[in-house]
Amino acid sequence: MIVAEQKPLEEIKAMIAPYQRILVVGCGTCVTVCFAGGEKEVAILASSLRMASRIDGNPKQIDEAVVQRQCEWEFLDTIKDQVGSYDAILGLGCGVGTQAIAEHFPGVIALPGLNTSFMGLTVEAGVWAERCAACGSCILDKTGGICPIARCSKSLLNGPCGGSSGGKCEISKEVDCAWDMIVKRMKERGQLEKLLEINPPKDWSTARDGGPRRISREDLMLAREGELP
Amino acid sequence: MSDGSNGWKSGSTLERVLKGGSFVITAELGPPKNADAEVIRKKARFLKGYVEGANITDNQTAIVRMSSVAAGCIALSEGVEPIIQMTCRDRNRLAMQADLLGAYALGIRNVLCLSGDHQKFGNHPTAKNVYDVDSLQLVQIVKGLRDDKKFACGEEIKGVEPRFFVGAAENPFADPFEWRPLRLAKKARAGADFIQTQLVYNVEKFKTFMTMVRDLGLDRQLYILPGVGPLKSPGMTRYMKNEVPGLDVPDAILERMQKTPKEKWREEGIKICVEIIQQMREIPGVAGVHIMAIEWEEAVPEIVKQAGLYPRPQPPAQAPAG
Numbered sequence: 001m002i003v004a005e006q007k008p009l010e011e012i013k014a015m016i017a018p019y020q021r022i023l024v025v026g027c028g029t030c031v032t033v034c035f036a037g038g039e040k041e042v043a044i045l046a047s048s049l050r051m052a053s054r055i056d057g058n059p060k061q062i063d064e065a066v067v068q069r070q071c072e073w074e075f076l077d078t079i080k081d082q083v084g085s086y087d088a089i090l091g092l093g094c095g096v097g098t099q100a101i102a103e104h105f106p107g108v109i110a111l112p113g114l115n116t117s118f119m120g121l122t123v124e125a126g127v128w129a130e131r132c133a134a135c136g137s138c139i140l141d142k143t144g145g146i147c148p149i150a151r152c153s154k155s156l157l158n159g160p161c162g163g164s165s166g167g168k169c170e171i172s173k174e175v176d177c178a179w180d181m182i183v184k185r186m187k188e189r190g191q192l193e194k195l196l197e198i199n200p201p202k203d204w205s206t207a208r209d210g211g212p213r214r215i216s217r218e219d220l221m222l223a224r225e226g227e228l229p
Numbered sequence: 230m231s232d233g234s235n236g237w238k239s240g241s242t243l244e245r246v247l248k249g250g251s252f253v254i255t256a257e258l259g260p261p262k263n264a265d266a267e268v269i270r271k272k273a274r275f276l277k278g279y280v281e282g283a284n285i286t287d288n289q290t291a292i293v294r295m296s297s298v299a300a301g302c303i304a305l306s307e308g309v310e311p312i313i314q315m316t317c318r319d320r321n322r323l324a325m326q327a328d329l330l331g332a333y334a335l336g337i338r339n340v341l342c343l344s345g346d347h348q349k350f351g352n353h354p355t356a357k358n359v360y361d362v363d364s365l366q367l368v369q370i371v372k373g374l375r376d377d378k379k380f381a382c383g384e385e386i387k388g389v390e391p392r393f394f395v396g397a398a399e400n401p402f403a404d405p406f407e408w409r410p411l412r413l414a415k416k417a418r419a420g421a422d423f424i425q426t427q428l429v430y431n432v433e434k435f436k437t438f439m440t441m442v443r444d445l446g447l448d449r450q451l452y453i454l455p456g457v458g459p460l461k462s463p464g465m466t467r468y469m470k471n472e473v474p475g476l477d478v479p480d481a482i483l484e485r486m487q488k489t490p491k492e493k494w495r496e497e498g499i500k501i502c503v504e505i506i507q508q509m510r511e512i513p514g515v516a517g518v519h520i521m522a523i524e525w526e527e528a529v530p531e532i533v534k535q536a537g538l539y540p541r542p543q544p545p546a547q548a549p550a551g
Binding site for chain 2: 156160161165
């Protein structure tokens, strides 16, 4: 899932300062699962902002809504009749969600209430960790199911570097060395010799380096237009 | 070879002395955090005549310093052969190859390919890192420029190709220990001509590493130069022992520094370094040592002399047959 966390309250307060009527819009998908922008977080943030605006002597109208999936037009349509009556929308979805709101409702000011952090999973209650960097060219088959692009601090393809110590990365004792894990897993599988192959320089053109990415599938486009038999 | 290289890969002094079979000495020359050429010249004068090559660090520990190519060029003008370090942290494959072409055009003949310390440790921790390629892939690229006359993309170099003696690093004390010799094998296969290691204080553990290296036949595929370095004080020794990941300093060495009176710290540090060099000379497969006297370049001549390694051998003019 996409993992996000709420921006500091002070930053949000400064962002919404110029506006009087604000709709806080949560998202019922990834950010609900990671407790950053679901119904509960929307309620808590909206009430904190209401309280703060009263304390500051300028009570704002701050309302709440949750869209099941902010990244799909159909779901955003569920708030289309509401958005017009607000000065700004404070999105508690990921960066995709906030941009979808801005794109779907061009007349509306959409503000980000979250920092979108990474694609990852819940390691344990209250702890999330990155797992995928969306490089567009998966190599998990070569690395024992552990991604060095996302999980090695240097995205090395032929690690580990000299900073690997006791299974930890040189950047922090809190960070596992991805290549230490890869070597150990391949050894357990009896496939260590696979790591002796030199991984050549990566083609980053499928990653963000190739420019903004887009996938077009004609089969689906045609189907939607009813042109298939 | 049919490429006009007279049988040498690069023709550098480092390459020629190594191929000639003499015990090689390299040292480290850290560029300044300013634009003062005189700093390089002064350090180079300490090293001149005592080493076959001086590693010019590349934004070491992710701190901005004078570029290794520029500083290397200044060292060269002082008669010290540079081994320019190049990290994968700060440049993509375009910038790396551009700098390699420039470095060669300026007379530089040795390059050491490194991953580079993470920028988190340096003075620009908010920087974006590059890591377009890793150190092993950089070795492949530098070798490809020389032996295949091709850029990383496969395009042919029309005209003069850069012919570097290609180095890489290895840390025999980093984890996983059993993987280190195998990674060295990968570096040999990628095309590394020589290896310089992280500082070695635990000679016994290094011997174990070298046994694994020899079992893989790697000592016959590349020249191995373990890193050695003089300790300045018990404080520095303790710091290196406890705080630097991947450094292994035995208790006995720390105790020895602690027992030494303050006015003799540096003398004792040099003595320990010389003893380690003597032990290294006895280990089969060790082709020389790399002396890392960080911000203490003037210690190098003393170490070389005390180790009985001065004067330095003349590099052979002709490449050995075959």
